[in-house]
Amino acid sequence: MPALPAPTIVPLPGEGPVEILRLLDGLDAPTLWWLSGYAAAQASHAGGAPRALPSAPVREAGPQERLTIIYGSQTGNARRLAEKLARDAENAGLAVRLVRADAYPQRELKSERLLYIVISTQGDGDPPDDARGLVDFIVGKRVPQLVDLKYAVLGLGDSTYPQFCAIGRRLDARLSELGAARVLAAGDADVDIETVATPWMEQALGAARDTLKAVAPRATVTALRPHVANAEWSRERPFAAELLVNQRIVSRDGARAVHHVELSLEGSGLSYEPGDALGVWPTNPTALVDAVLDTLHLDGETRVTHAGETHSLHAWLSTRRELTRLARPFIAAHAAHARAEDLNRLLAPDRNSDLAKLLNTRQVIDLLREFPAEWNADELVAALRPLTPRLYSIASSRRSVGDEVHLTVANVAYEAFGHAHSGAASSFLISRQDGGRVPVFIESNDRFRLPDADTDVIMIGPGTGVAPFRAFVQERHEAGARGRNWLFFGNRHFHDDFLYQSEWQDALRKGALHRLDLAFSRDQESKIYVQDRLREHGRELHAWLEGGARLYVCGDATQMARDVHEALADVFVTHGGLDRESAQSRLSEMIQQGRYARDVY
């Protein structure tokens, strides 16, 4: 059955909230409860055409009066038992849902009331493969407190193993640690499974009867409470978001590290829409700050007052000044300090391209090393450019992740001039530990928004450009949108950097993604890029666009965006019978109408 939306995750557009509050005003609990059930039923009908209100209040069982049975099983024993338990409970007239661990939507855990887990132990005290994710989650630090939860665990094992029923026992202990109430002592079933399992399941059934009888339907309308984007936080007053997950998502052979980063917005009241970006305030790498201090023979402890603010020089360089990005004014100042004529000449109007090259390939430290000079602390702070936050496309939909925000971060790290270099924000994010804090703000982007639920979307996002489309696909699925979703993704190697591969496969299976075309540039002799795939599938692409599909491009601005644009023009020429000019103007027109949106960097 489709899950009820978790509380507080649905920011309703425009006037919606107010109206709804007015409507709800003064309704009694049972009616409110019925309404929420009705809404859930609606949501479950994949945004189907609005149906007339049923005359009699019909509703799906909510967590309050439902028993959820989760099983983790390698060779089927735990599954078999879980299925039996579910059958018996059903026959006893209880509302039950039975889920395999890897199919269980983890964010629903906090809204469960009665949960039974049947799980075996594998390997050397490991979870069965299908339960690894859930066990990680429950023993991990992101799991919410579960004070309202009643539960019981049936573990399966083999007592000849040192770690007998380790997993069942671990979950049982952990759940009570999280404040949940154990309705029945954990069962440790040995290879003669039934001996323990049968009596355990009888008791479990009894306990379920009592528990579910007890709870009267309570109304929780939190799901309908409108979400006010909290003005408290801003670019200037960033929210210190806790880092929940920092996971490399390219293989060990992948040349360039890309990390999936999950941050918690809990309590911030911050809200975002798919298409928005997250602003991140980095801290410069300590090693880099020290390198600058050493090169200039300056003392980090020196107090420096600038524009009314006083900090140690070290603090200025760490969190208030750019060290990884050069700017013209600093080059000018440094040229003067270093009496470096050739550097100075670069600033001449006719040398722009050379200057640009310098800006793109050198960091402050490179300049300091190449053109030695005397600087005192005050001058340096005054001359360096203030640190600016970096933006990252948000890779998640709040409908699907609740109070979290996910990013897809490519590590900027390279060798130059005999030294290792790294990017400020990417290295900052990638080196954060779980629980670390990251100063963030929401940078909304109204030019990169999903269309209405019925419109098809074509998403072109090679490399980290795929990030916003992860949010798009999550959002469209949660919203039950009926429009089709077509994604073009590319990278170097299928084996190493097929970002979110397993999630896309899942989305295709669920029908959340309708089409996925891939371009891995280095898996064959001749390079293949997304633009080649666009041409290859030009006919369908053109048909989709003629049918009103929206087009989105995200990722590298320097090469990709341009090549893709050209390929799109070709598609209109080849399949739309347009000449080059009109093809180009057709594209500009689509951009104007917001039917062709780009978010490139």
Added chain:
Amino acid sequence: MTTTPSHLEDIKAASRFLRGSIAKGLADPITGAISDDDNKLLKFHGSYQQDDRDLREERRQQKLEPAYSFMIRARLPGGVVTPAQWLAFDAIAREHANGTLRITTRQTFQWHGVIKRRLKPTIAAINASLVDTLAACGDVNRTVVSSANPLQSSAHQIAYEWASRLSEHLLPNTRAYHEIWLDGTKLPSSGPADHLLPPAGEDRSERPAVAHFPLGEEESEPLYGATYLPRKFKIGLAIPPTNDIDVFAQDLGLIAIIENGELKGFNIAVGGGMGASHGDPTTWPRLGDVIGFVPPERLLALAEGVLTVQRDFGNRSQRLYARLKYTIEHRGLDWFTREVEQRLGFALEPARPFAFANNGDRYGWIEGDDGRWHLTLHIDAGRVADTPGQPWLTGMREIARVLCGASSHVQFRLTCNQNVIIAGVAADDRAAIDALVAQHALDAYRAQSGIRRHALACVALPTCGLAMAEAERYLPELLLKLEAQLARHGLSDAPIGLRLSGCPNGCSRPYLGEIALVGRAPGRYDLRLGADFRGQRLNRLHRQNIDETEILATLDPLFAQYANERSTDEDFGDFLLRAGVLAPEAPRTIPATVIA
């Protein structure tokens, strides 16, 4: 007990003679895998989908699918390979696979780590070397093994010829293989050299495998039928006194009866098999029963008879009980023999006397009765690879290069003990080979302990999807520790048969090991003891689910006792029984209800 056909039976029935949607799956760019159902069918084509289990958890966290790749197994009757073929296989291993050749316990080659988009070109390349992979796996007759016996060259030739004929004769008839891998083209295949083949026109199932259907002709499986066999079916042919193929572990074991150089016929052993499941008393390893004798001209008919009885009576609802051994256990040996004789239309002659000396390999040069020379080299766990200090892949390549020039008698023979024999060498060519062997450390066997020379290990981790514990990768470590113990008891040269399997399926035939470890979980094994050295007595479970420390602690006193109390030439397994270390096992009674 259920009688509804297992899911796999439905898959086979719906597969249109093993096509399924394999071709479509190969073309799907979203995943490096193919569908579960197609995987079942792919086996019949000689390949298994696998994934690198070392990386499984890491890649799950990286949101990447498992590192899928494919294992390919050649159908190599009798394990015979020409030098040219060796060179081709070596190139394939380095270009398409993981850079190693794996000699299996059924004397053929496996390539590991072939990724999906390379699968078709790789199988095509194998066929281009006149070897195919059809029916190397799957519910059909598998590659037929035969004694690599270097002693009696003429006898070996006879055995090899019959192994080849059986293998060709029992091949599936489907064209799916050529459609999917060879774009429908026909290639001559492996198997007997032309002079072995009957003149065209005769029994068409004996013409070379991949060419044996006139195109356009209505497709059918006269021998197997649309659902093939209930389970895998294995034939092995032994030439006493060598039981290097473990003839009693075969579904159909053939014991060549040779009297002064002339082949009289074959004793027939049926119902052998190793696989069992931990803690499941309804499954067990079983040695074949000798039910009679047939003269050579009746061998093909006999094989068909045994195979079709299993086809018609084997359990098709529970694969766990689908092997011939269970069909026989359930319905009785007499019933089985009668059923076969009925189909043959004649009674089997009584079995002739035979005697096996042992089931190991003999290393070094041996002169055959034809005056040609045969060099048996020991390959640890059958893995031909270049490793530090042991450039074996390169070494064997160099040797193959040299031999390409030599006479047509020269061939490589893979053995069921995972070793290789360079066979049919003229006396004058020996020196050249010795040089290369020494240069590439392939003469390691000279200095090896008795236990190392007689150790087998299955593949297990990281490629085997069923492995519960390490085997091939653990063998070197384990041997060092065992050798240290044996040395302390002065047993370094004692030939002791050690067999290591990563799970109870028993791919290294562990139940026939004097000492055997059968994997239960990472680092934990069942310790089994007491098989004989002739492949005629199963060992027994001695200690359950123990780790290395306990394994060594258990064996050390037994080695000590063996060193002190053994009588001359008494094998370790035999000793353990005589000394009463192992109780003779109670005969098994089988709950018939669970089978059929």
